[in-house]
Amino acid sequence: MAEFINQMEPWIDANEVDHMSEYLNSGAWLTEFKKTEEFENRIAEYTGSRFCCVVPNGTVSLAIALWAYGIGPGDEILVPDLTMIASANAVKMVGAVPVLVDIEPETLCMDLSVAKRSLTASTKGVILVTLNGRSPAMTDWRAFCTSNDLFFLEDAAQSLGSFHRGKHLGTFGEVGSFSFSAPKIITTGQGGALVTDNEGLFREIKLIKDFGRIRGGTDWHESLGYNFKFTDIQAVIGIEQMKKLPWRVARKKEIFQLYRTELGNISEIEFIPTSEETSPWFIDIFVRRRDELIEYLKKNNIGSRPLYPPIHCQKIYKRSSEKFPVAEQYCNAGLWLPSSSFLSDKQVREICRIILGFFSG
Numbered sequence: 001m002a003e004f005i006n007q008m009e010p011w012i013d014a015n016e017v018d019h020m021s022e023y024l025n026s027g028a029w030l031t032e033f034k035k036t037e038e039f040e041n042r043i044a045e046y047t048g049s050r051f052c053c054v055v056p057n058g059t060v061s062l063a064i065a066l067w068a069y070g071i072g073p074g075d076e077i078l079v080p081d082l083t084m085i086a087s088a089n090a091v092k093m094v095g096a097v098p099v100l101v102d103i104e105p106e107t108l109c110m111d112l113s114v115a116k117r118s119l120t121a122s123t124k125g126v127i128l129v130t131l132n133g134r135s136p137a138m139t140d141w142r143a144f145c146t147s148n149d150l151f152f153l154e155d156a157a158q159s160l161g162s163f164h165r166g167k168h169l170g171t172f173g174e175v176g177s178f179s180f181s182a183p184k185i186i187t188t189g190q191g192g193a194l195v196t197d198n199e200g201l202f203r204e205i206k207l208i209k210d211f212g213r214i215r216g217g218t219d220w221h222e223s224l225g226y227n228f229k230f231t232d233i234q235a236v237i238g239i240e241q242m243k244k245l246p247w248r249v250a251r252k253k254e255i256f257q258l259y260r261t262e263l264g265n266i267s268e269i270e271f272i273p274t275s276e277e278t279s280p281w282f283i284d285i286f287v288r289r290r291d292e293l294i295e296y297l298k299k300n301n302i303g304s305r306p307l308y309p310p311i312h313c314q315k316i317y318k319r320s321s322e323k324f325p326v327a328e329q330y331c332n333a334g335l336w337l338p339s340s341s342f343l344s345d346k347q348v349r350e351i352c353r354i355i356l357g358f359f360s361g
């Protein structure tokens with residue numbers, strides 16, 4: 001029987017093992033230091049950002065950005081109804097109110113026209129999620145935030161390696177946030193990064209991250225801060241993963257194209273258009289009889305995962321009076337197929353053959 005293909009897996013090889021062994025034998029202190037700095041520099045360089053700060057995950061990174069800007073109780077932040085729940089929870093973490101906004105069908109990102117209608121006197125910012133590396137009209141979003149004096153925070157957790165008109169996602173807003181959790185294109189087990197060109201905000205982020213001090217070695221603190229530090233252990237892995245990123249970005253695009261070619265003629269399957277600058281985090285299809293297909297794939301040793309439910313259907317965000325028709329339509333049909341960048345063409349073709357078999361009955 002063929003081996004089970006997971007929907008997504010982290011990919012570590014001898015490079016990580018060798019560098020970790022070298023690091024651990026070097027008298028390392030394990031906590032964040034030179035390796036973390038090198039990892040941050042690599043992210044800043046790759047994304048074209050002036051500053052980068054790594055933190056424990058891509059949820060706390062969003063909350064840190066909001067705190068750094070001064071968002072707090074009473075403030076409203078616009079968040080898309082289709083996203084991982086962390087985008088909305090981060091707003092709650094700082095005591096502010098997430099206001100859910102429907103998505104646009106073209107990119108599955110937050111719909112700007114709906115966002116405009118959602119503004120109130122309390123709206124202080126936007127968390128624009130570039131879902132699966134796709135991007136809406138980023139300059140229009142920027143203009144909207146500027147003209148309404150809103151904090152523009154990009155949740156680019158799924159967008160490392162994706163660009164919009166030559167500019168890396170996460171760099172259109174005041175701050176961009178990334179995640180390095182296990183299913184991401186590169187991983188450090190857990191991990192997050194903040195990028196910005198704004199020196200003042202970067203300083204605030206650094207203060208919040210380290211107990212309100214700008215550097216270690218002192219127990220005098222200039223502001224309220226916590227401990228959101230990284231570790232050099234993770235950074236050693238992150239540096240090796242960053243070296244592989246350009247190859248993985250190219251491979252993800254090839255895999256997406258191959259799925260499209262192989263499944264393109266099945267009328268029950270819809271693909272969302274994806275620009276050549278997008279490195280899809282996951283291969284997403286929108287499909288009839290989704291739950292049956294998930295079971296069928298599982299029986300054939302293939303892992304898959306339904307797209308996130310809409311945020312407004314989650315227990316803590318339940319809204320019955322508001323309507324989010326586009327998010328509902330796509331969430332109910334969305335399915336993530338196996339998406340690891342190490343998948344071979346042969347494996348992808350085999351997965352597609354099985355999907356074809358399902359629909360041809």
Ligand SMILES: Cc1ncc(COP(=O)(O)O)c(C=O)c1O
Nearest residue numbers: 057058059084086087157179181
């Ligand atoms: C859009 C989005 N935002 C935030 C997060 C949270 O990141 P983390 O799991 O690193 O906390 C994720 C994780 O998948 C995500 O997809």
